[in-house]
Amino acid sequence: MKRQGLSGVHADKLFEQVYDYLLEGIRRGDWKTHDKLPSVRALALELNVHRLTVFKAYQLLKQNGYVYVKDKSGYFVQPSGLLPESSWNDPIVSAYVQKSHLSEIHQVQATYQFSKALIDPNLLPNLYFSEYVKRVFDLYPKVLGTYSTTQGDQELREALCRYYTERFRFYLTPDELMVTSGSQEAIDLVARVLVKPRDVVLLERPTYSPAIDVFLRQGAKIVPVEIRQHGYDLEQVERLMQTHKPRLFYLNPTFHNPTGFTVPREQRKRLVELAEKYQCLLIEDDPCRDLYFAQEPPLPFFAYDTSGYVIYLRSFSKYVAPGLGIGTIACRPSLMAYLLSAKALSDSGTPLLNQKIFLHYFFSERMQQHLQKLRTALAIRRDIMEEELAATDWEWSRPTGGFNLWIKLPDSTPMEKLLGTCVEQSITFVPGTICDPQREFATWIRLSYSYLNEQQLREGIRKFVGQVRVLMGAADA
């Protein structure tokens, strides 16, 4: 098969094409039962695709019982069960889907998951969750017998409004708050409602990779805004707003993903003024605000907004209970009406059971104690990662909250190769290019210290540093 065969109509689903290609070969008898299949490296070279793509195709073949792995020496054809009908170029299975770069990396099973900006499940108060589940069923015996309203449970919205007002001076009414299934859904809803093809969208550079994918899917013209340790160059932002007349600016200004930077207080008020002046909505995505290691971060942009130019997205997935998947959108009523229509077309309401469990757990004393412990545990993991990286000459800025180190590797790092060999060694990380709307940052990576326990963290980083050194040595030789 030639490269052309893989990059045609189905370019978004490259690994599925490699999967189909291998399955076709097995079906045709090119490889017979117990035959060894080409190595990940060889096939990637032959098909001119990334090794991760081939690896994913093999993982899926294994999962579906068509191949097996022997003594770590490669993939072999499984004695055949029934092979499915050929789906090669089948018009029924082709679809119009925007690629999600980050989720492709997350699908790789690995021991050392530095790609996941998620809490280690062992750090959550798992033992106590059943108490809250029981309490919810006692208080609301019919909770599973009904949908939530599309906007979200009234009791939860009222409680969250009080919380936002007390903590951040938001002055919201429950009508101005919607409960979503996490922030990802919130970004998607906002994009669907506000962005049409060729609208200009400002995105930080780097940024949260799935946000790029969502706005690209809407057909937006993306204009990047550099984010640095001390925020933005506001003159640049004003120039961009003046020249491009953007529809919106999606930003993640507090313990930013992937850099960990926090935009300072002075810039927040000023940027809200610019948004108003140039009629550019600010979409403030704020999932990590509570995960600070020393000082509490400045108030959200939303607190400075008096004219409805800020839409505030808040996720609680990151540290309360990822499995509940609760987030919120705060915005003014005129926009809320449109968001409600979009949400109703998507899922007619975030599951009520999740909302009620969240309500009872989030506002409990135990939650506050848990949060304190979590901050300490995360700060320790950040320190461990930094300690293990101290012997390298790589560059990064120390994050004061959140989950990630954003690291500059040496300029000559062969990134594609590194990703491939790391996956083979059961290590994953996020390559910088997928966090950049311009697809640069080729020698930057995001390593998350939040998902692995302390021992795995040390082991994994040592292995990772070793891999880079081996590759660099090979490159120098």
Ligand SMILES: Cc1ncc(COP(=O)(O)O)c(C=O)c1O
């Ligand atoms: C900046 C940012 N926005 C949104 C999300 C998605 O949040 P959720 O898991 O609530 O959908 C994440 C998750 O990593 C994130 O880092």
